[in-house]
């Protein structure tokens with residue numbers, strides 16, 4: 001059985017304010033859309049169709065050509081966006097499709113799997129929460145009546161359907177439906193109610209961002225790692241520190257290019273992952289690493305973090321030496337390190353201190369570096 005996710009992300013998010021449509025706005029460590037797509041990726045759906053507004057040019061550039069992802073153009077209403085997404089799946093032999101709002105980034109894998117399983121028994125299944133608050137009617141700021149809440153549910157997404165059935169239902173529908181369950185019911189499909197999740201909120205108004213951040217923060221896996229490295233000086237005319245070559249009256253000696261700062265940051269990332277250290281991944285006894293650019297090590301640590309599902313939140317590195325002076329080169333070092341790590345330069349800190357002429361760094365015999373890395377998995 002092939003299951004697809006259809007994520008509608010073509011809305012303008014006017015009620016959420018803030019100018020940029022809500023799906024492109026940041027939510028903790030990533031954007032709303034990244035959490036939503038990540039939830040379906042984590043749940044292991046086979047294919048995703050992402051419906052984008054034709055106005056969101058940067059999103060089209062960013063997402064086109066990604067494996068397992070098909071793009072479709074949105075319509076003026078949510079239902080029109082869904083129809084375009086369903087049609088974009090037509091050549092893909094899809095059995096089940098889960099239609100989900102990009103604006104619901106807190107959806108869990110458990111809920112996604114419950115919907116997928118329910119579709120074995122029923123042509124349609126959708127999550128909902130029984131209404132627990134009293135319901136009133138009101139006008140001009142006053143209550144005008146009470147509404148019986150028995151049998152009432154608040155609908156959520158993902159709403160799941162057998163693909164052929166929901167495509168036919170949408171093709172036959174005149175439009176104006178609140179959601180895909182309404183379209184399915186209009187076509188006579190039986191829709192099973194699956195218990196929804198209180199945390200599966202839709203970001204609709206400005207205050208919903210803070211709520212979603214609290215929900216996503218609750219089960220966050222935060223890892224810290226430290227790294228420390230020393231290289232001695234030898235004859236030469238420059239040193240490489242955090243990827244930047246600096247003229248000096250000595251060089252740093254080592255098996256690789258002896259970039260002591262980059263080594264400390266690399267070890268901090270391995271440390272946060274509890275996956276050993278540089279020496280374990282790139283043994284000095286192996287001749288292929290002789291004179292190697294340390295960027296190879298740092299790229300490896302950063303990609304290992306990504307493979308293990310972590311986002312690199314920030315790194316902080318302190319170089320300990322009397323000379324060369326690091327300050328004039330720190331901005332460039334941050335840019336170089338940020339590019340290698342695949343994060344913004346404002347998440348990379350490079351600073352320096354002397355050791356007051358004490359010890360081996362104070363005597364100018366070598367440079368030490370100490371680093372911290374923070375990794376986050378949600």
Ligand SMILES: Nc1ccn([C@@H]2O[C@H](COP(=O)(O)OP(=O)(O)OP(=O)(O)O)[C@@H](O)[C@H]2O)c(=O)n1
Nearest residue numbers: 008009010011012013014015076077081102103
């Ligand atoms: N023409 C539209 C309208 C909405 N959506 C998507 O449908 C989901 C739920 O809609 P809603 O919360 O109403 O989003 P917006 O339409 O963006 O918000 P607003 O009504 O405040 O402008 C969102 O993920 C939104 O991007 C869509 O793909 N195409």
Ligand SMILES: C[C@](O)(CO)[C@H](O)COP(=O)(O)O
Nearest residue numbers: 078101155156157178179202
């Ligand atoms: C589909 C939906 O999320 C179900 O609750 C909802 O109807 C879509 O949001 P809107 O605010 O009604 O556009």
